[in-house]
Amino acid sequence: MTSPLEAVGRVALAQVQGMGRMTIFLGSACFWACLPPLKLRRIVRQIHFIGVKSVSVILLTALFTGMVLGLQGYYTLRKFGSEALLGTAVALSLIRELGPVMAALMVTARAGSATAAEIGIMRITEQIDALTAMAVNPMKYLVVPRVIAGVIAVPLLTAIFDVVGIYGGYLVGVKLLGISSGTYFSEMRNAVEMSDINGGFLKSLSFGIIVTWVCTYKGYYTGHGAEGVVKSTTEAVVLSSVLVLVWDYFMTSLLF
Amino acid sequence: MIEFVNLHKSFGQQRVLNGINLTIPQGEITAIIGQSGSGKSVLIKHLVALIRPDSGQVLVDGAELGQLHGKALDLVREKFGVLFQGGALFDSMTLFDNVAFPLREKTRLAEAEIATRAIQRLEAVGLADMGHKYPAELSGGMKKRAALARALVQDPAIILFDEPTTGLDPILLNSIHRLILDAHKRFGFTAVVVSHEIPEIFDIAQTVALLHDGVIVECGSPEVIMTSANPVVRQFITGGGHGPIRPGPGSRSSSP
DSSP, X not given: OOOHHHHHHHHHHHHHHHHHHXXXXXXXXXXXXXXXXXXXXXXXXXXXXXXXXXXXXXXHHHHHHHHHHHHHHXXXXXXXXXXXXXXXXXXXXXXXXXXXXXXXXXXXXXXXXXXXXXXXXXXXXTHHHHHHHTTOOHIIIIIHHHHHHHHHHHHHHHHHHHHXXXXXXXXXXXXXXOOOHHHHHHHHHXXXXXXXXXXXXXXXXXXXXXXXXXXXXXXXXXXXXXXXHHXXXXXXXXXXXXXXXXXXXXXXXXXX | OEEEEEEEXXXXXXXXXXXXXXXXXXXXEEEEEOOTTSSHHHHHHGGGTSSOOSXXXXXXXXXXXXXXXXXXXXXXXXXXXXXXXXXXXXXXXXXHHHHXXXXXXXXXXXXXXXXXXXXXXXXXTTOGGGTTSOGGGSOHHHHHHHHXXXXXXXXXXEEEEESTTTTOOHHHHHHHHHHHHHXXXXXXXXXXXXXXXXXXXXXXXXXXXXXXXXXXXXXXXXXXXXXXXXXXXXXXXXXXXXXXXXXXXXXXXXXX
């Protein structure tokens, strides 16, 4: 029988080991990404999978996020007689926070889970071993294109999210609640600065790395059988989402 | 020539290989037989460094795999073709693309030449008109044949067959064995076949090695194995319930 202290120590060691392995995995992905040849077609295919195929869900969630922001923002601002600032509130919320975070969470749910499951199935059916046996580096073949695609696709999806969200806020604020269109956009134009957009862009860039890194890592080190794939997919989604939110806090405190 | 010298491998507390000494003759078909879970697959995975030994040496044409990394290891791996237990075909690709994959990744051949060679290999295994199908659309026997076509496509000097007939009916089993024999005559590679198909494997192998308790118990021609007086060999080839081998995967001898 082991003492509780021993059990805690074992868990802590396993966690540290896991974090170390994840860091080495990311380092290795970066190393292989810098070495030629980079197969462009493979990266484009992943941009299509992570980016293009996520557009519909991004459009839908962005529209409703913007509409809810418009509604809540309007009722809150009305208490202070500041309804004119609705455009500013919607735009800053989306560009600084909600756009990057929500887009990353949507990519995690749609593409990240699929990536973890696909690589996990490749692991348990010896397809990754087959790559290694053929002297094809699985890191370069499976992980690098996905990480590069994430870095490109997530900021683009975030930009779409921001624009559609602002339009959602416009629909509610201007078309439904009667704020003038000029006020909505002119206040927004006065308040939103380039640093806000840059900050949001940097966030989405880092989220793109986090999501693809965690999901490919979890798939790559999948355990045995179908249960292993289920576990790694769940862990990939949970860990990516948590890391996105935690990292968002640190980025916000540094950037704004 | 392939040589295992005093090879040891354990997974945690479980000792799988306990001092393997075996020489695999060049240009011949060598069968490694043994109970399920006795470590046959673990042994051949050492040949492409999918598994690294705890101690001992794996020599391929004089090169010690334990000392090789990066490109030097890739050069050795390129001598091999591997047919994995489940086929390990890439399920996102058609059969044709699966067979063409090693050529696309590892050579600079023109696409027309790649297509010609892939079709030739598919023809050699009787799947000429199945190139457009995905692995999920094929039967178990077809998958094994397609995996054989992929293993053959780069004309490797050595092909590893990891239980190529497991789960197949007797007719299909014989057809796969015939296919291995025909391909061996035609392409002249060194073959290492892991199997527990007794006595069928004796029809194709020139050398047979019995792995039991983590060591090679006996190695010789099929005639030598069939007439061996060693009680472990006798029990294994007759399939008797009484003797030094206890039933069950990875079991150990009842006698010292």
